[in-house]
Amino acid sequence: MKGLIRTRGRYFALLFAACLATFALMCAVFIENGRSLLWQNDSLSLYYPLFVYEGQWLRDVFGSIGQPDFAVPLYSLDIGYGADILATAGGCFNDPLNLISAFCPPEYAEYLFEALIFVRFFLAAAAFSLYCFGHGRGQGPTLCGSLAYVLCGYVVMWGVMRHPNFINLAILLPLILWGTDKVFERKSPALLMVSMGLLFFFSVYFSYMTLIALFIYCLIKYFLVPRKRSLRDFAALLGRFVLYLGTAALLAGLFLVPIVLVLTSMGRVGLTREIPLLETLNFYWQLGSNLVGGSFNKRGMFLGIVPVLGVIAFLIGRRQLGRSWAPWALGFGLCFVGALLPPVGSAMNGFGYATDRWLLVLGFCAAYMLVLVVPQLRRFGRRQWAVFTLVGALLAVWTGAYAFDVLSKQAAMACVLLVAIAIVFVLVPRRVSVAAMSAVVAVCLAGSSAGLVVIGSSKWGTSFASSFVPSGEAVELTRAFAVADEAALLDKDYRIDRAGAYGARNQTMVSGFKGFDFFSSYYNQKLDDSRYDLGVASHWTNYIYNGVDRRLALELLGGARYFVANDDDRDKVPYGYAPVADLGEMPIWDDDEEGGAKELRMSPVRLYESDVALPLAFTYDEAVPESTYRSLPLVERQELLTRVCVLADERVARNEDEVLRMATVEQEADIVKEKGLVVRNGAIEVAKRGARLRIAVEGVSDAENYVVFENLVFNPLGPAGQRALAEETGVKIEPKKTDRGPEWWTDLKWAPDRSAPLQIKAGDRERSLKIANSRNAGYGGKVDWAVNMGYSEKPVKSFTIKFGKPGVYTFDKMYVASQPVAAIEENVKKLQDENAASVSFGTNRISVDVAAEKDGSDDERYVFLSVPYSPGWSATVDGQPAEILQANVGFMALAVDGAGHDVQLTYVTPGLVAGAWCSVAGIALFAGILLVRKKMRKRA
Template sequence: MTSRGRRTDGSMIKREAEDRHGEKSYFGHPLAETPRKGRYALVLLGICAVAFAGVTLTLVMTGRSLVWDTDGRLLYFPFMVAEGEWLRDIAASLLAGDLAIPLYSFDIGFGADWLITASGNSNEPINLLAALCPPEASEWLYDTLVFLRFYLAALTFSFYCFSRGRGKGATLVGALCYVLCGYVLFWGVLRHPNFIDFSMLLPLVFMGADKLFVGKNPLLLIVSMAGIFVYSIYFAYMTCLFLLAYCLITYFAYPRERSVGDFALLAGEFALCLLAAFALVGFSTIPMFITLTSMGRVGIVRDIAFFQTADFYESFVSVLLGNHEAQNASVLGAVPVIAILALFVARGSMHERERRAWGCGIALCLIGALVAKVGSVFNGFGYPTDRWEVIFGFCAAYAVVLLVPAIPRFSALQWRRLTALVAVVAVWALAYAFKEGTLLGFATVVMFAGIYGALALWAFFRRRAAGSSPSLPRVLTERCLRALLILAVVANATVHVGLFMSPLGSSYYKEFIRAGHVWGTREQLDLSSVLDQLDDTYRINRTDTTYGRNGSFVHGYKGFDFYSSFYNQAADDFRQSMGLSDDVKSTMFDGTRQRAALDYVLGAKYYISSTEAADSIPDGYVKIADLGEAHNGLSYELYETDRALPLAFTYDSVVTQQDYEELDLVQRQELLTRALVLAVDKAEGTAPQFDTKREQLGVVEAEGAAVQNGRIVVTKKNASVTFSLNGRAGCETYLCFEGLRFRSMPVSDAERLADEPQLAYATNPSFTPTKTCWVTVSDGVRESSFEIATSASPKYAGKEDWAVNLGVGDDPVTSITVTFGGVGVYEFSELYGATQSVEVIRENVEHLQEGNDATVAFGSNAMAVSVEAADSTVAGENRDKSRYVFVSVPYSRGWSATMDGKPVEILKANVGFMAVEVDGESHELRFSYVTPGLDLGLACTGIAVVLLSVFELGWVRRRRTMANQRGISEKEPIR
């Protein structure tokens, strides 16, 4: 590593604090004495424990755990438990002398890669502790790990401050501000605990960057960035943007002999370090990158406003001060806001280059927070998000570290200027509090004014005491100031979070599972007595999966329900091609919505249903067991049918996917009961004649809505339109929207558009549009709802086709009422009804069952399919008989197959699944799975480890050589 970092006058800047007596760091300020880190860490641990207890006090008092009932119960907790079981199984196989590493689970959704699906949920070093914890005690481990992350984030921030020569008192205050900011609290502690890992690693990345600036060992930068890459490609992308801004500010704000060559060399070294970090954990990054770029929702075109809404700007200061009602990452707290304001008036009281550098960083954060488009850029140009504002909390916390030693040096003029800025902020926040009329809004202003008043009084009396006596009273010492600030920071967060979570605020505490009940809630329903008796070559479907997403994974059966940020795009393509009205997100699968044809083809031999939803189970299922009461208070039952096909069976005829896509949403599922759909240009066979009938709709009544050409204009919330259709008895009845898009608008604009459809609609800039809306479809007996999202919504994933199944009735359905939950325009390319005969579907499936000659067995990362010879009366005819073995496991590049020991091509079939072509003879097929990119990733990791080891050995030798040379030089006599 070359030596760089020279002063503008040409003299070298000291790079290491060898004796720390008055020496200056690269950043130009005096280095404080090295704190006793062991003692500091213990003190920090105690204070963090008090702060953590304060912000979780409401949960403790109401008997709640830290497991959030949404992502905590459905994602983080079950995946943490599963990782513990996964690690224990690997260890057991190793001890048995037969190492097996499960990469694929047939129980996640339709089947999914375990490593990919767990990304962002459990793939972090801290969760490795789950391997040492009995599953029944996992709730307590979960809560403990939340605090451990909280504390480690404060500790790494402290290390960063120490590396820049900051004292332990100021650092302690700043560390508390850092872990009590909105990102750590509401994106981390109270929602997604693993998000805290990002705030824990970020200070280490910046420490590593500082080292690289002065020619020190880049290992810390490489390893900390590698940690973020392992944790999340998404957050690694954010970190690279943060690092770019950090390096530019550092390069130009601090003294250095700058030149084009120096800049280019430094940029190259940073790029090389990032590349090394990516390669070092290639076993994780490369498979994650391959999956991320394959997901359809990534890079989707969205409607993103450049600026935030008017309400956002009105509430901005109140949120900064601690108004958590918005659950916003912009929350900083009173002390950090005072520190930010102080940067503008503290010239001469703080180190000037530090003040300017961090003032510049905070200015960028403020601009980013005020411009909605920035949130989109940090989110990979997707929907705007405030997750990136962890950097805002980081900069504000460091501003506090700068403020603490500067306060005693403030002049009277500086105090007056600071007081004026504080007054402006207080008035802004007070105006919003009066507008909203909430207790938390007023408490925010009172706490802010009280903390600033206490700080100003301390400074006032200290100045008076200093002028009259050489020795200050103990209450006016700087140590007392630090204690006052620590108390203020903890009290500020405790009051604000407590008010927000309590019944006096939003009652947010109700969104957390009761302590001691998490394990049972994870399972929802005890299935241990029945699962062993069921045939595992079939699937289990559920009528109400929204409460038990990932339930199949938890219980260990093959199902349909799925929830994770990383998913198989082929499975989502299948869902969207069918117009499944389950969930608008690509990250959530909720089964088949009781569509009989899909249940039979995808192997749903069994159904779990609450007694309340039993009427929605498809025709042909009979009750075989009572399952008892679940944790949601509902009683459940188990049903079975003899119509379902196993997860592997044979088709005799095929059609192309192009033919499939020309059909409507309901005809497509009938086609799957007759022929295999292949993603090829040509296939032997054509689409058959369909019994499914498309029904024309007539408008019977429209209340609060106007049906126009290609759209429905809704002028009041929950308006309805009733359609007529002919209908057929013994059929599933569907209402289908294709190309459905929703555009929210003010009532007055909607009324004008309803009266004058020829008018062109112009966006109203003062209107805050609704981003999602529910649509409910009912035939008077049964109803079904689905949610649609605009392209500005975080939920939007391009899903615009919906086939709503109203089930089977004894009488034909002749009337359908659609209720629209939001005011605006609902545009569509097609709107129609459809009826599909249950008897015809049954006959089609029975034909497939009669000709089915395949059996399937599942193993670790593999499945074996035995195909029997097709029936034939002519000798030798079997050899030329073409068939296709269909396996309803999602298609993935990770799968490979052999037939009778020889490689065979896997075809993408039925949009999202797999098939292999065989002749009429008997065959043994074996499907094997390896995570796509894992082999390349492991090779990259191995090469990176070797190269980095060689570099580190060379670095150590070079340092020793330089040290020896310095020692010899010092011993030589002066001539």
């Protein structure tokens, strides 16, 4: 036993060194260019802020233990409009590795965050090694397979380079499968229950995918691995798996139940999407290159040159591999075919958009097939090597042809490496031992896969390293507001908004300010409904909020007393906000809707303030039903909110005779000029990128102006349609730089666009809007938009719309709405003057003191809270339970009479208590299963 431990210890030390060297090589371009491993999009704006916040949260919790008012914070008004902490941080707070953030000051969190990426990378390799050792595989082949596993596209391109916590699945998958094998062998189910329980605890999303893969794994193992099969045996085995997996789910109940409740409430889950039966021809054309690393367009498809050659050798070496050949060949084949079909990717994603994130299973199969085939290469005959050479040559031709077609240096280098390594495979096996061959394979594997990542991240590839945050600057980007001395003077009971994406998203959460900034996969659907009903165009997704589109009415109603803007964005400051302080220079990173990289720059930033902004709790004297609210056009709805509270229809009767007189003016748009497009039959047919449409209106003075689209849908236009439309409109379509070969060939490779950017200009003001169709991964069903062009003292009579993609843009209505700011200010000042509520905030608590009506009336009024509606809130009025009403679509209100009242609201994460009891039951069931097994073994 001691010898085995020493041997395993040396192996894992070698594995650690190999992983460290490979990881360092992959990061060479990042190090050379001074870039961190924090991707600008999700890592900087989601995972890193949550990592820093978790450290602060843990320190606060443990620091307050023993205090009379001790409570675990479950809700924060510093996250977006206010959000559940555990739900927002799903996948981060419930990642055990992130607990170490409690011991790290924010100034060094970036470096610890990066170190944990490597820790996960190594742990995934170690877990795969344990799986192999559990099946009696040798150390040399296991090392090769472990490196192949962690260098597959899922781990590297989805995990290391974009979503570090995704690697947790790669850590747990080998343990889950090993635990499954133990159940088949009637051994202890503890490993399966614990590993699957950890996955349930970490991610519902990946648990769903894994359960499907596990089901198929079990079927293959049951029917293709020798075993005494019978209906009784199958039923007994099925029953055990149901029991063990159910126990695993119960163990994770503390997080699983709340996350499931949030997930099932989100509107983007279950949306009807356009899922084609087959991918585009271009997908299949670049497939060979994607597999070996000549391109990373489909991240999960990347296996690497050595694993692909290993799979080829595995399929050829059927005789040498014996019974182990069929199960793994079938498993790999099913995964590979599934990867070619979008409906499979959609099914693995909960029948949402098609994704390749589930292809970790493909990488696992390829890696284990490499483990199995390396020892057998010495036994290959000439005929087998001839077949191997032929298949390898065909793959090289395929990859080379693609490289020539698109002029890709990365694909060309992949082709060269493919030929070189194939030659090594053919020439070396007959002359060296298995250990030496394993070393050669490992070196080729690490060098080629990591090397191609280096090429891909450099200017020789797609330069994706430039889309990562400069090293050492993450903390400044997430604390941009906090660096200014004037920030300490802010009244933190009000919100702060910003004109652009300064620094990173979610920085109010890290800095401790209330705002509207939000980014998380788990969002409040009621809040999203309220934004959609108003056509807020600050961002095109359901789960990212870039403020409230700088709308005066929404800023004031939402309690945004403060506003931050740099000098370039002064035209985006809402009417009535006056400059009060220079905040110095802040890091500015303009939001790029297409996901491209933009360099950081420092820019002077100013703080603006409004004395009209309402507090986060105030009183309405009147209410109207939602049906009245929804009968109004988009922009008029927000004007209505400045006058009355909107409640569900059953809470307040609609007065059919009531006529709502609004100051907002809806102006029909006259089309005065078209360039590169045609407007007809309720559609704008765009022939080429950059086509423009100019519309004219009468204009309204002293108003905020909105360009409004109702039911705007983007449909891509194929090459033939573009050419016909270009001929009709008299414009010339310039070919893309990547278009090579005859026209018919480029037509065949055409892939439909999934989104389109629009730029809208009025005078010297320009705004942008991105719309997505149902093929887009971020599609959330949004088709109504009101783009705020800002305040203008003089009437704005002309607007130009520039279309970023060719296609057909269908719509029901397109018009301009002008909202006089005087009417908004008058309405809000009236609410301010008549407000009888004062609010204070505590841990999971909001306290509102409501003064009695000055005239002594006893009429019903509504205490409105600018906090998203959630079933987690409960309320009392003067100590008695009170109903919380859903108000203004996504917020909360309580009905009170004219007397003075003490209103208390408390919050508990929905499902947290039930989830905790599930975990208790799971622990008891887990212990019971192990005890029963122990007693049964003693009897046996």
